[in-house]
Amino acid sequence: MRRLSPGAASRAALGRRARAAKSGAAPALGRRARAGSRVAGALRASFGRRTAAELLYALTSIPLAVPGFCYAVATLALGAGLAVTAVGIPLLALALAGARRFGGLYRASAGRLLGERVRPPASPRPGTGFYGRVQTTLGDAAGWRAMAYFLLRLPLAALYLYVVLCTWGWSVVALTYPIQRAFRWNDMTAQDERGLIRNGLPVGGLHFDTWPRNLVVAAAGVVLLFVAPWAVRAVVLLDRMLIRRLLGASETAERIRTLEETRASAVDDAAATLRRIERDLHDGAQARLVALTMQLTLMRETAPDGPVRELATAAQSTAKAAITELRELVRGIHPPVLDSGLDAALATLAAGAGLPVELRADIPVRPTAAIESIAYFCAAELLTNVIRHSGASRARIEVVQRDDRLRLRVWDDGSGGAIVGAGSGLPGLAERIRPVDGLLEVVSPAGGPTVVTVELPSHA
Structure with missing residues (x-):
């Protein structure tokens, strides 16, 4: 075994210590890097662009909430007060229709500042005639939900203001408290329990009037500064939920x-x-x-x-x-004559019916091919029933398009008594129009006349 000289032994020991230090330094550097990245991530989460957008949204909540609240209160009160007159109910329906559009402003604000993309609720199916549209609007749940949001938004805006003042406002005051004391700003004078006059912030009988205590207030301001973004975010989360539930399309x-x-x-x-x-x-x-x-x-x-x-x-x-x-x-x-339109197909059908048939057609916008086909076969089935079962001497076919709805009506002067069933073909008619949410109405008193109305959407 070779013996090392004292100098060589000391140099070998120094090399081992250096290698050990290097091997231990790498994990230490990695831990410090990971800790630094976590701190940077926490700072970005607390004071990033999202925090600034949420703070701006909170500060603008009062100016946005007041018009909606006033609109809801005024229109609901006016509509309810005039409900006994002929103006009240249409006015309330108009207010609900306006609430839908007004709610779009709040959705746009949330989308622009918060990135909350809420799909607007689907438009209700329009009714037939003026009172039909009024009834449809009054039954529109989206309009009532928008009114509820307008009423809730003002208390929520007050909560925004309270949270901002208690977190962001007091954090700035506490953080700058040593500077305020140095320049004697916000200098509060009070008497302690021993009767001494103290100049400083009194909190629960404790007066922060010395530099160490001033630094404690500043440290509390730092803590509150980190709490402020998350407090505002909690209120924003509540607002997001209300916007989704009340201003967006429901899951159903x-x-x-x-x-x-x-x-x-x-x-x-x-x-x-x-x-x-x-x-x-x-x-x-x-x-x-x-x-x-x-x-x-x-x-x-x-x-x-x-x-x-x-x-x-x-x-x-x-x-x-x-x-x-x-x-x-x-x-x-598929009758080839339908290629020329429903009115032309019904004219051909009426011409070959075997009894006088009067036709009235008013179709400003051509329906889809599926609806035209369903309407044609309904008219053909009803006309066949007239010829076979009613004993009528004449008939009339009327097809009118109003408010995106197609109404087909077949009248005859026969013996009446037609019911859905009894081999009349009307059950098959109901089955034919059911896939497109069609409506079938049969009025056929004994002795006649018989009026069968089929209502279809213009677009399936």
Whole structure:
């Protein structure tokens, strides 16, 4: 074993200590870096852009809350006070419609300052006529929720102001207290329990009138400065919840709207599919059957008398029957006359009814293909009922479009007594209009006349 000289031994020991110090320094540096990053993250969370936006939102809450509160109180009081007159109820409906639009300003403010993107509630389905629209607006839950938010926003704004003053305001006062004492600002004079005059901030019998106590107040201001952003954030969280619940679309309404959109898409796709099948049958199978019939006719004319000629004649008759059945099938899938519009299709239907039929059509905006098809087949079914069951001498078809609703009405002067059932075809009619939220009304007293009304949306 080789012995080291004293100098070499000391140098080896120093090398080992240096390596040990280096190996221990790396974890220490990593711990310090992680601690520094945590402190920086905490500072950003407390005093970042989000804190500034929330503080600005809190400070502007009073100017924004007062107009909404006054609007809600004034319109509700005026509408309730005039409810006994003919003006009160329409005025209340107008106030609810305005509350919907007014609520958009609060949603925009929350979106711009807080990043709270709230989807506006779906518009209610418009009613028919003036009083129908009034009734629809009065039943609009979104308008009433907006009114509730306007009434709650003013107390919430007062809470904002209280929290800001108690946190941000007092933190600034406490943090600058030593400077105030040095320049004798905000110098409060009080008498302690021993009768001595003290100049300083009195808190619970303790007077902060010395420099060590002044620094304690400043330290309390630092603590309060870190608490202030989170206190305001808690109130902002409450405001966010109110905006989502009262000014946004409810989960049930969103679900209903999604289902309605899905249903409309399915109905339109089904109508497009049926129309494509009709075109394929008309331009494909029917054209080939016509060509086959012509070939069979040529074969019959050129074939000599005998079994071949008889067979060609029978085949020709079968082909003609197939063409007739295929035309009826195509007409039942999608009448080609609907390509020219519902009014033209109903005019053709009325012309071939076999009894005098008066037609009145007022359709300013053409409905979707699915709605046109449903309305046409409803009119065809009702006219068939008139011819087969009512014993009527004349009939009238009226189709009118108002407020995005299509109303089809079929009148006849027959014997009446029509009910939903009893082989009348009306149950099938109700099933046909149900997927698009259609309404069916039958008025048919004994002795007549019979009026059947079908109401459909203009767009499925």
